[in-house]
Amino acid sequence: MIHLSNAAATERAGAALASVLSAGMIIALSGDLAAGKTTLARGVLRALGWTGVVKSPTYTLVEHYLVSSLYFYHFDFYRFMNPYEWETAGLAEYFRSDAICLVEWPERVAGLLPPPDAELVLTHREHTATGRNLSIYSATSAGERCQSAIAAVLEHSPVKP
Numbered sequence: 001m002i003h004l005s006n007a008a009a010t011e012r013a014g015a016a017l018a019s020v021l022s023a024g025m026i027i028a029l030s031g032d033l034a035a036g037k038t039t040l041a042r043g044v045l046r047a048l049g050w051t052g053v054v055k056s057p058t059y060t061l062v063e064h065y066l067v068s069s070l071y072f073y074h075f076d077f078y079r080f081m082n083p084y085e086w087e088t089a090g091l092a093e094y095f096r097s098d099a100i101c102l103v104e105w106p107e108r109v110a111g112l113l114p115p116p117d118a119e120l121v122l123t124h125r126e127h128t129a130t131g132r133n134l135s136i137y138s139a140t141s142a143g144e145r146c147q148s149a150i151a152a153v154l155e156h157s158p159v160k161p
Helices: 007-018 037-047 085-089 141-153
Strands: 002-004 026-031 062-067 070-076 099-104 118-124 132-138
Touching: 002 007, 007 037, 007 132, 007 141, 026 037, 037 070, 037 099, 037 118, 118 141, 132 141
Parallel strands: 026 099, 026 118, 070 099
Antiparallel strands: 002 132, 062 070, 118 132
């Protein structure tokens, strides 16, 4: 588990993640409301060169960013009440080999989402008003690179699943 002391540390974790992202990757981003998921996504996008506004796609379901020669899709499935809304929303077509997909609230699509390379879980720190904890679980070698890059930047050892 990695402690993120503030929003800047959360954005640094996102920037570290960006350094190892490549086309075709899927990153699942879980956590409670206001745990810092969109802040981490903002760090990823800033590191990839995006200078515009980065907002939570809670109401739009997906925000699309063209960075360099990559398509970057930021999803938020918080409003899904039924996992099968995934199928009727037509979002599967975004998960392509030329795109990076960052998915907030992946548990809301209960196994219908393609398997992620890495899952990042942000949680509020108990008994304190500041900071977050970040746990990283990798499912592929690309996910392991994500885990190592974040740990290296934040000067912590990688978390073992």
